[in-house]
Amino acid sequence: MIETPGLFLTVLAFVLVIGPLVFVHEMGHYLVARWCGVKAEMFSIGFGHEVFGITDKRGTRWKFSWLPLGGYVKFAGDLNPASQTDPAWLALPAADRARTFPAKPLWQRALIIAAGPVVNFLLAILILMGFALLYGDVRTPPVVREIVPNSAAVRAGLQPGDRIVSLGGRSVETFDDVSRYVKIRANETVRIELERSGTIVQRDVVIGTQEQRDRFGNEYQLGLLGIAPDRPVLLEVGLLEAPVVALRQTRDIVVTMVETLGQVITGRRSVKELGGPLRIAKISGEQISVGPEAFVFLIALVSINLGFINLLPIPMLDGGHLFFYAIEAIGRRPVNPAVQEWAYRGGVVALLMFMMFVTFNDLGAFGLWKNLAGLIG
Template identity: 60%
Template sequence: MIQSPGILVTILAFALVLGPLVFLHELGHYLAGRWFGVKADEFSIGFGREIAGFTDKRGTRWKFGWLPLGGYVRFAGDMNPASQPSPEWLSLPPRERAQTFQAKPLWQRAIIVAAGPIMNFLVAIAILGAFAVAYGKVVTPPVIGSIAPKSAAESAGLKPGDRILSLNGRQVEDFVDIGVFAMIRSGEAVNIEYQRGGQTAQASATIGSLTEKDRFGNITHRGVLGIGRVASEIRPVALWEAPGEGIRQTVGIVKTTIEGLQRIILGRIPVSELGGPLKIAKVSGEFLAMGPVQLVYLIALISINLGFINLLPVPVLDGGHLLFYAVEAVRRRPVEPQVMEWAYRGGLVAILALMLFVTFNDLGTFGVWRNLAGLIG
């Protein structure tokens, strides 16, 4: 039976996921700016017309915009998208100019820009580390417990008791590594190095595909080798070990994200797998329906992806700013304003096109195009 969390739960979950993450991302920029003495004129959650807000004693306007799909911090003197000095900036009194973003050294500007994505990663590390302390670390040796009939593992001649050592040369330390590797490689050939009876051997196979439907009616496709695990062990994680465990999991998720992105670019994963705000809202509602713990875990995952996406070297994103700062550091002079202006225009067009594309995908996920085709037919 397909369950639905309902539109109100979905909206609430979306707000609980995206709102705090956008706030914390922008808070990273804001705190770094304050540390270096940069005045913030505005701190906005959402875009567009202000629906509520207040001004603090430092003159910063804290507000909510009517379109809750992001946010921004506007520092003093930040008068154009490329954050370049302008005649208006040069006309400021020296004291006010010293508190502007452009007046700061290159390394300080880079830290302020990078602080947003860094905050996202820190949030994820804190959540994942806290989960490890609360629930322990699940450790499952990469030993085959069972073999599914007519699976890739069976065709490779693997047997229960075999220990997987590596997949395509990548070392396997835990059974989870096997699932993560196979998940995004459906239909791809894999070289398996394993150990049996103290002897090392190799086998080749083509990773199979599994289609599943969850209780919410979502259909997912993933690659599988067709092996079952042996018994798992839950190891306690001390409080002092939490940061390291959080970092380890975060790095692993980032690596998987990069691999998935590479495969989408290479055409090995269909672009229909890309999702946007509507899909995030849908998934948020489903995770909230499963319980608050699952929702907090989703917040950690989205926080990692938000930090990663913002570090991509695309103008308009934080990574685009950092790219220009790197060029400036090498050239020992800023990139020409005209070049930056056109780059940011191009970046904005690319981001808007991507948003339009993923929204098209999201509507397809909800069955809008299928239903429309049925009405037309």
Template identity: 55%
Template structure:
């Protein structure tokens, strides 16, 4: 029986996910800005009143805020959310003004802004690449790599290295085909024909039953044998390529899911917020370092993906304005930017309230309150 993680583990796991990912995101902005000679005045993890911090020799204040739900880097000359400079900007000495964000050409400003989400993607790719280095690349052949202890496969006498050739008399030419057939037969007896060395063997077994989520987020029963695919060792270059491929698949799934929610084919109730992330953080942390590391990679990809959406207040919104500036050969009018960013702020606040309501609903809070009222 699995037990729900305690409150302290949940809080610690949540901070262990959000803190490093916010730092990585903002570090991307900071490093590219420093590369282009922009002075960073503040590097903050968290919002609100400063808890503690230190100022480095370049004059950058590195600090922690009391609300650990994000962070920011404030550059010299970047005085408000619309990236408009202070009116006194033109009065600065030329050398000092050249170190401000607004003094840089649009392509450099765009790279500084894009560096945050890109760094999140790179961070996730490296984590996933580490899994491939440690575990290897799953082979395509229907060969058993590892037999899970206590599984149906172990009880039936299957061994690592067994090559599955037929299931219920039907040839299987890949591990994916074997997995698909087993998943489709939960709790139903099947016959497996395999080759072990020079021997041909036949096994009668019944896949166990597990619960998974389909592409629409609904719970479905699936069959499981407890066999992991045979894995081939990979070098670091191949591991990074596989990490990038897996990350792209996750991004594509996120884009598809968002599209389905916007078109109404999936319920917006599936959207989760910080409370849900905190809950899942505790659950995966209780499962060990492996699942937790993969969850960090997943949230990092999610953070990069969301920040690239063309919504004012997000990095993608800034990039949209920079693209318009590049096409028009002049910045978008300040009043248009201010209106857009105010609207974006309202949108994000509304979305935050909505996902928090969803989170509380998933925890059963509203049902509990209705029961108390009733």
């Protein structure tokens, strides 16, 4: 039976995921800027018209805006929330000019911009550390216990007792490494390296495809090799080991994200799999109805996604600013303001088009276009 959370729970879960993560991200920018002596004029959760807010004794306006899909900190010397430089900053009195963002040395500006994504990664690592301390670290050796009949593993000649050494030239240490690699490579041909009775054996296999549907009716297409793993080993994790486990898990998530994005760009994976705020809201509602552990893990996952996306070298995003700073560091002078202006305009257009596209995808995933086609037909 398909269980779906109601609209209220979905909206509440979405706010509980996005709101704190945006706040943490922007707080990273804000705190490092304060440490560098930069005045923050505005700290906004959301975009557009202000719903409510307060102004603190430092002159910073803390506000909530009506479109809660992001946020920004506007520093002294910024022309707009995108942190484009206001030419008027040079005309300010010396004391005020010293507290502007453009007046700071390059390394401080880079630290301020990088702080947002870094804090998102740190939050996720802290959450994953908590899971490791509470539940331990499950390590399943990459040993084949049994083979599923008529599967890709059968066609590749795998046998029980085989130990998988590498996939596609990438070494594996646990069965989770195998699972992560295989599930995003449906229908791809992969070279498998095995250890069998002390001998290294190589096989080429076409990864199978499995259609799955979860309890909420969401359908997924996953790669399937068709092997059952050996018994997992549960390792207790101490305070010193927890960061190592969390960092390893964060690395694995980022690698999977990069590979999946690369598959979309190269056409090996459908662009229909790209989701936006509506799909995040849907998944948030589903995970909060599953239980607190699933919901907290989702927060960690979205935090990693938020940090990763913001580091992409796209104007308007933190990564775009860092890209310009890298050019400035190499060329020993800032990028031409006209070039930056056109880059930011292009970034705005690209982000708006992307948001429209993923929203279209989300509505399609909810069945809207299919239902409309049925009504018209």
